[in-house]
Amino acid sequence: MPIPEFIVETRKKIGHDMMWMPAICAVVLRDPTDATANSAWAVPEVLLVKRADNGEWTPITGIADPNEEPHDCAVREVEEETGIRTRPAGILGVGATGFITHANGDNACYMSTQLRMEPEDPSAEPVVGDDESIEVGWFPISQMPVTNPKWRLAIADAAAHRRHPERFTPRMGLSKR
Template identity: 55%
Template sequence: MPTPEFILELRKHVGNAPLWVPGVTAIVLKEVPADAPIWQVPEVLLVKRADNGQWTPVTGIVDPGEEPHVAAVREVKEETGVDVTPVALLGVGQVGPVEYPNGDVTNYVDTAMRCSLVDGGNQDPFVADAESSHVGFFPISQLPPMQPRFRLIIADAAAQLKHPGGFRPRMGYSKRN
């Protein structure tokens, strides 16, 4: 999905000036079965962005009046065709500033969450919109190159999955608080 209409309307008034925009990052993990070999690790759903060729988890903008967890479910479905349910808050942090080729500047207040696959994970992801050129599951031990904050959040998702009672959501993406 291209830039949401509400952002385009705001840009008519503020031009390229910095905007604070609510965002979500959905870390979709395919869990390891209990009887799997000890060396098997969870797999994470990633998309290769069509605009810059970077691999990322599913990310998106929260629409006005939309809850972040609802936006995460929507974004995963829109980008990969996969149905998920949010299961854990991983953290909240600031991302940016991001300057786009047209000169727009945006800072994101990002809510990251771990999501699980609906129906036991028997869904095959596919490129469901023009935002991505590829989608797929990757073992968390064999991730393609990506921004450090995404590796950090994926590691948090794996830690939360393994030890949910002892996990504390991250407050900011630059350090553990």
Template identity: 55%
Template sequence: MAIPDFIVKLREHIGHDPLWLPSVTALIIRDVPPGSPFHVVPDVLLVKRADNGEWTPPTGIVDPGEQPHIAAQREVLEETGLEVSVEALLGVGKVGPVTYDNGDVTSYMDTTMRCVVSGSSDVPFVADDENTEVAWFPISNMPVTNQRFRMVIADAVAQLKHPQGFKPRMGYEKRQA
């Protein structure tokens, strides 16, 4: 994984001490065509991470001075080769702390957004060295094991299907009934 230069410089000063960073999660949802049978479900675009082999939505760190929605578009392009536009805010919340193999400790203030493909193609490809695979999966048969990602993918589909009644998630804990 390439560590952004600004983080390398920060780590020169703070070592492995906890670092708080803004991040984004981009959920690219491909809805079912109108008139499809009831059992057909939307697809979600996922990447298989090179560092741990997990399937996740595209994620990344917001660069200094960068707007979160621009960071989401950049990360999707860098990771999957697809151009997207942001359609909806799904939530904001803390992720971590995460302790990396080198001892660095980082927590993230993550902004999660639902995106749609805006370019001329929806055929993804591995566009960086952070991932080993990229593919569309029906949400009913996706290889995501991380509970937070499963939860926000469900949020993305709920927001897509019922935008008027959707409230962005504040925090990534389970919603209270």
């Protein structure tokens, strides 16, 4: 569902006025499935969606429901959008995304919690699970079709966290990226 019902109802009252919303970015990584998987130079694969609204490849994002924990929202969003069941593996950062005016005129700002996720079944292949995406797939990080610097940084953070979780420091403040 592209717009959660609680937002539809709130928008009936406030129109296009600025709305502050809790959101997640779920960066799902797995070991490569090709011959390089056992190499010391193996590059993880990232699960990406090609968004229906703008054609951009991104990690999975979504809006948390009222009283929903960020990690539960990330698990739900990944499964809804790709069919992949995941578990949270770490916090990458938390911060405001900056002001956004959506194509329909709605104004919003999101407090985003970025999480690294691991698939419960690394061999599972994703499917387009809803109308928010037109394609989904696993991509080696070194060959991913992501062009937006903020998403590339989130994915790089997830790879760094995965490789050295004990040395990783989550980012505080995302709009400064």
